[in-house]
Amino acid sequence: MQERLPRKLAAIFYADVAGYSRLTGEDEEGTHRRLSEYLDLMSTAIEDHQGNVVHYAGDAVLADFGTVTDALTCAALIQRDLQERNRPLPDERKVQFRIGVNLGEVIIDRDDIYGDGVNVAARLEALGEPGGICISESIHTAIGNKLPMDYEFLGEQHVKNIAKPVKAYHARLRPDAVLATATGSRKGSRVRLSIVTVSAVLGLVLAGGMLAWLKPWAPREEPASVERMAFPLPEKPSIAVLPFSNLSGDAEQEYFADGMTDDLITDLSKISGLFVISRNSTFTYKGKPVKVQQVAEELGVRYVLEGSVRRVADQVRINAQLIDATTGGHLWAERYDHELENVFALQDTITGKVVQALALHLTKSDQDRRSNTPRTKNLEAYDLVLHARKLMTRFDRNAADEAKALLEQAIALDPDYAEAYSLLGLYFFDAWRLWGESRNKNLSRAMELARAGLELNPMDPGPHVVLAQIHQFRRDFAAASAEADAALALAPTDAVQLANLGSMLRYAHRPEEAADVVERAIRLNPFHPPNYLEWLGDAYFQLDRPQDCIESVERGIALDPDFVALHAIAAKCFAALGDVEKARAAGSEILRNNPRFTLTAFASYVPFTDEGDRLRNVEMLRIAGLPE
Numbered sequence: 001m002q003e004r005l006p007r008k009l010a011a012i013f014y015a016d017v018a019g020y021s022r023l024t025g026e027d028e029e030g031t032h033r034r035l036s037e038y039l040d041l042m043s044t045a046i047e048d049h050q051g052n053v054v055h056y057a058g059d060a061v062l063a064d065f066g067t068v069t070d071a072l073t074c075a076a077l078i079q080r081d082l083q084e085r086n087r088p089l090p091d092e093r094k095v096q097f098r099i100g101v102n103l104g105e106v107i108i109d110r111d112d113i114y115g116d117g118v119n120v121a122a123r124l125e126a127l128g129e130p131g132g133i134c135i136s137e138s139i140h141t142a143i144g145n146k147l148p149m150d151y152e153f154l155g156e157q158h159v160k161n162i163a164k165p166v167k168a169y170h171a172r173l174r175p176d177a178v179l180a181t182a183t184g185s186r187k188g189s190r191v192r193l194s195i196v197t198v199s200a201v202l203g204l205v206l207a208g209g210m211l212a213w214l215k216p217w218a219p220r221e222e223p224a225s226v227e228r229m230a231f232p233l234p235e236k237p238s239i240a241v242l243p244f245s246n247l248s249g250d251a252e253q254e255y256f257a258d259g260m261t262d263d264l265i266t267d268l269s270k271i272s273g274l275f276v277i278s279r280n281s282t283f284t285y286k287g288k289p290v291k292v293q294q295v296a297e298e299l300g301v302r303y304v305l306e307g308s309v310r311r312v313a314d315q316v317r318i319n320a321q322l323i324d325a326t327t328g329g330h331l332w333a334e335r336y337d338h339e340l341e342n343v344f345a346l347q348d349t350i351t352g353k354v355v356q357a358l359a360l361h362l363t364k365s366d367q368d369r370r371s372n373t374p375r376t377k378n379l380e381a382y383d384l385v386l387h388a389r390k391l392m393t394r395f396d397r398n399a400a401d402e403a404k405a406l407l408e409q410a411i412a413l414d415p416d417y418a419e420a421y422s423l424l425g426l427y428f429f430d431a432w433r434l435w436g437e438s439r440n441k442n443l444s445r446a447m448e449l450a451r452a453g454l455e456l457n458p459m460d461p462g463p464h465v466v467l468a469q470i471h472q473f474r475r476d477f478a479a480a481s482a483e484a485d486a487a488l489a490l491a492p493t494d495a496v497q498l499a500n501l502g503s504m505l506r507y508a509h510r511p512e513e514a515a516d517v518v519e520r521a522i523r524l525n526p527f528h529p530p531n532y533l534e535w536l537g538d539a540y541f542q543l544d545r546p547q548d549c550i551e552s553v554e555r556g557i558a559l560d561p562d563f564v565a566l567h568a569i570a571a572k573c574f575a576a577l578g579d580v581e582k583a584r585a586a587g588s589e590i591l592r593n594n595p596r597f598t599l600t601a602f603a604s605y606v607p608f609t610d611e612g613d614r615l616r617n618v619e620m621l622r623i624a625g626l627p628e
Helices: 020-026 028-048 068-086 116-127 137-143 195-207 209-213 251-269 279-285 292-299 340-357 364-371 379-392 397-413 418-433 439-456 461-473 477-490 495-505 511-524 531-542 546-559 564-577 580-593 599-605 611-623
Strands: 007-017 051-057 060-065 097-109 112-114 133-136 149-157 166-173 238-241 303-312 315-324 329-339
Touching: 007 020, 007 028, 007 068, 007 116, 020 028, 028 051, 028 060, 028 068, 051 068, 051 112, 060 068, 068 097, 068 133, 068 137, 068 166, 097 116, 097 137, 112 116, 116 133, 116 149, 116 166, 133 137, 137 166, 238 251, 238 279, 238 292, 251 279, 251 303, 251 340, 251 379, 279 292, 279 495, 292 303, 315 340, 329 340, 340 379, 379 397, 379 418, 397 418, 418 439, 418 461, 439 461, 461 477, 461 495, 477 495, 495 511, 495 531, 511 531, 531 546, 531 564, 546 564, 564 580, 564 611, 580 611, 599 611
Parallel strands: 097 133, 238 303
Antiparallel strands: 007 060, 007 097, 051 060, 097 112, 133 166, 149 166, 303 315, 315 329
């Protein structure tokens, strides 16, 4: 039997500098000197209060205390002292720490401490204010009224890798409060790092750049196994962006955190040298305490970007970190505090950090795609579009109608907002395609809006995809093909756009390209909806690959047994193989789900560019027993 590692109950203190990368970027030497001074002060205060500095790493400190009172008193005195030292400095030069304090059990191993107790303290620090203290419910209960502090409840916070929500509080020292300074002697076994030692450590960390964020006391992510990955790793760098957590304490702000994630995925997808998993797949992990290892193995990627968003009034705080799942190590991490009006610049900064960390080379086309993306300057309009985006992912009529109203408001606020026009065009196309409403009226309105969006943003593939499908269903095949080619040039790594193009190309007598783009879409979106397999199976049918067709549709039917179109593709492929019994069984499933299905209606609805394709489809369905 393995010997159990020693454990203890401790008050865990975790401190980190707010905006450290920005400070060093603007004044590396000055920040270095000031941070060295502050860390020495912090070390002294911790030992004066019977605490133990477990580890330093760059701008962060981990310590433990035997009592809650010592830990929180020490944190409050440190913040008061640092506030005085920062007072004469301009705001942009102040070195401010956030401190998180938690009471929990920790594992002791080789002079370090590990476990959820440490992880929660680190997550609390991220929730804190610059110059502030954030504590857990366990600390709040234990401290009671022992200290002259006020506590602001932040609600239950869902934080990374912690299964249950964490109840958090801001702890603030009352004005003119007097705290008793600890009188106990320092423990001889604890050796305080001197300024010289801290400076030497900092010198090494600063020279290492991003290595400053590899906090060695925290349990590293368990490395993902390349052998266990569901898909082979792409040849180019691959990344999944997990949904950023909403730390606003307000469920109504969920859409804003999701919108930030969407925008980051979109921005990264514009880089041709990067393989980016679709949001449809990464959002399946939303709200779940998943490990980076699991995400990497299920999606087949090397890197994972994760973070959190906190929006309060017109202030936004974003925490983000990039992890190499194959090693479990952090390549980069940062915290940003910005005015809401700077949110787009903030997104660009995070994208740039990922590009830098992965040493990606941006081609001229990449740079053009990134720089030529018009964005609204009206933040209210942006807010409305974020709401609408989320609603339109539900494929629900009521949600779609609500999204339509929001998009119309966004356009009223900013008549030049390209994305609002494109999304509204998609609404009208779906109004006919999904809900069978007024074909000509809705297609005309969808075309008008898609063209408006394209005129405002020629680099957006979305309007081209909508226009390609409209032209195909209107049987303007030359125009449909031209729009498809334009979209393919602009959307090499957008799973949704690729899949929609695949749907259109199978009708356009371009089945090889249809199969290629849908296969790419499936790889980019491993947790894809069943219609991807419908479109792939149909492309295989037209390529005379009936066995591949059947394998695809059977996977789709496993996802949704009542998906009529999948049974229609299966019927054609079994008929092509000469298996009439299975073809008729698939035909029966079509009629069970859609008793009004006829070959005449099918042939008139589906816009085949090639007459031979149309006749072959109808003949195979006739063999499957479908009525005329």
